[in-house]
Amino acid sequence: MSKTVQQLIIHGVTQDNRRFRPSDWAERLAGVMSQFRPAGSSAHRLTYSPYVFPTRLEDTPCVIVDERLRQLEPLAWKFVCDFAKDNHLQTSTRTLDGKS
Template sequence: MKTKCKELLILGLTIEGRPFRPSDWSERLCGALAIYNRNGRWEYSEYAQPVIYEGKIGVHVKTALKDINPAMYQFMMDFAYNNQLKVIPTGKVTYLEESPAPEETEVAWSVTKLTLALLLHQWKIRFKNTGH
């Protein structure tokens, strides 16, 4: 089984446990992906949003951003690393091992049938020769 993290929380706490400053850091960081909508209102991306987690300021980041905009994802991770912020994996998903392709399954099933047929054939021969 593989576990993959779907989301990260960059928490505004330094390694020493002090709040990160300035206090609007999460809005500024998320502003890099934000847009103005049709109504002229500021709208954060679904991939990076400022949040408050257990009374602490943070940024909720979807790891899908890594595939959509690798440079922005790296920028956010570098920001957290350079400022020694706590990063918490959330939204974990556990995957079972990938199932084989249909062709592999069919081949495996054919081999199983063949093996069973050979065993039954040998069993018949063995019992014919013993007179049962």
């Protein structure tokens, strides 16, 4: 059985194509969100949430936000969306098909 996962990608590039600073913004944002985890999972120190994690796409820092966070914690979802909006960051979405 496969399930579809929707993701919001927050790119480290502003709407006017400037690189967003500080350079570690993605790790900082993901670190703040590390407490949001699936029910029953252990909250290991120094690990990112499976719902919000930093990565690099085309050599640009990004944060991947799993849309399931919206149902788990709507205020956390709003926080990351507002972060992108307030800082004029480019966003995109993608759909992943995976096995459950």
